[in-house]
Amino acid sequence: MIEPLISIQNLHIENRSGEKLIVNNVNLEVFKGEIVALIGESGSGKSVTSKAIMGLIPSSMNVQGQIFYNQEDIVTMFSKKKRQLLGKEIGMIFQDYRGSFTPFIKVGKQMVETICTHQVIRKKEAKNISIQVLEEMGLEAERVYKSYPFQLSGGQVQRVAIAMALALKPSLLICDEITTALDVMSGEKVLNYIEKLRKETGCAVLMITHDLTKAYKRADRIYVMHKGQIVEEGDPEQIRCYHKHPYTKKLCSCLLSLPSENLLDKNERVI
Numbered sequence: 001m002i003e004p005l006i007s008i009q010n011l012h013i014e015n016r017s018g019e020k021l022i023v024n025n026v027n028l029e030v031f032k033g034e035i036v037a038l039i040g041e042s043g044s045g046k047s048v049t050s051k052a053i054m055g056l057i058p059s060s061m062n063v064q065g066q067i068f069y070n071q072e073d074i075v076t077m078f079s080k081k082k083r084q085l086l087g088k089e090i091g092m093i094f095q096d097y098r099g100s101f102t103p104f105i106k107v108g109k110q111m112v113e114t115i116c117t118h119q120v121i122r123k124k125e126a127k128n129i130s131i132q133v134l135e136e137m138g139l140e141a142e143r144v145y146k147s148y149p150f151q152l153s154g155g156q157v158q159r160v161a162i163a164m165a166l167a168l169k170p171s172l173l174i175c176d177e178i179t180t181a182l183d184v185m186s187g188e189k190v191l192n193y194i195e196k197l198r199k200e201t202g203c204a205v206l207m208i209t210h211d212l213t214k215a216y217k218r219a220d221r222i223y224v225m226h227k228g229q230i231v232e233e234g235d236p237e238q239i240r241c242y243h244k245h246p247y248t249k250k251l252c253s254c255l256l257s258l259p260s261e262n263l264l265d266k267n268e269r270v271i
C-alpha cells in the first residue's frame with residue numbers, strides 16, 4: 001500500500017478559552033507527486049489547517065490530532081528535527097508574503113542565506129540557484145537580486161517569496177493563495193512553473209484557494225472545507241459532477257456558469 005506523504009488525522013483546533021471551534025475533525029492526505037487543492041470560503045479554516053502542518057498555530061489556540069509526514073507525527077516531533085524538516089522538506093508560501101522578508105536586507109542575500117541554511121552548498125552556487133529561480137518566475141533576476149524588498153512591487157515580492165521556497169526543492173509545497181497578488185499572466189506563469197517542478201522532482205503540492213476554476217484546472221484531488229470541516233473530497237470531475245454537500249453545489253454553480261471554453265477538460269490541463 002502506498003503511504004501518503006502527509007496525513008492529517010482528526011485535526012481539531014479551538015481557542016484556548018474553548019469559545020471558538022476553528023477546525024473540526026479534519027482528515028486530509030497528500031500523496032507524493034500529487035497536487036491537492038483545499039478550497040473553501042474566507043474564514044473556513046484553510047490557512048489554519050496548513051499552518052498546523054508547519055507548527056505555526058498561535059499559542060492562543062489548542063491543537064489536537066495527528067499530522068504524519070512520511071509516517072512520523074510532526075505534532076509531537078522534537079523541535080530540532082522539526083526545524084530541519086520545515087522549510088527544507090516542507091515549504092510554505094504564505095498569503096502574507098511580505099512577512100517572508102526582512103525589509104532592510106537585500107533580496108539576494110536573504111535567498112542565499114536561506115538556501116545555505118538548508119543545504120550544504122557554496123554561496124556562489126546558492127547565488128546561481130537564486131538567479132535561476134528568479135528568472136523562472138519571470139523577474140529581472142539580476143536587478144531583483146540586488147534590490148531591497150521595499151524597492152519591489154507587491155507582485156514582485158510575492159514571486160521572490162515563491163522563488164525562495166522553490167529554490168529549496170521541497171518534497172511538499174504548501175501554497176496559500178499564492179496568486180492573489182499577481183496579475184493573470186504572472187499567476188499562470190508561477191502555477192505553470194510549480195507544475196513543471198512537480199513533474200521534474202515529484203514534489204507534492206497542497207494548494208489553498210477559494211478559486212474553484214483554478215483548483216479544477218490544476219489539482220488531482222480537491223478537498224472542500226466549510227466552517228472548519230472537510231465536507232467533500234474527490235477528483236475534479238467528482239467534485240464538479242457528483243457533489244453532495246450544499247456548499248459544494250453553490251461553489252460548482254459558479255464554475256458551471258462560466259463560459260464552456262473556460263471549463264478545461266482533462267486533455268487541456270496545463271502542462
Ligand SMILES: Nc1ncnc2c1ncn2[C@@H]1O[C@H](COP(=O)(O)OP(=O)(O)OP(=O)(O)O)[C@@H](O)[C@H]1O
Pocket residue numbers: 022040041042043044045046047048049058060095210
Ligand atoms: N492568529 C489567529 N488568532 C485568532 N483567530 C484566528 C487566527 N488566525 C485565524 N483565526 C481564525 O480562524 C478562522 C479560520 O481562519 P483561516 O485563516 O484559516 O481562514 P481561511 O479559510 O484561510 O480564510 P481566507 O481564505 O480568508 O484566508 C477564522 O475565524 C479566523 O478569524
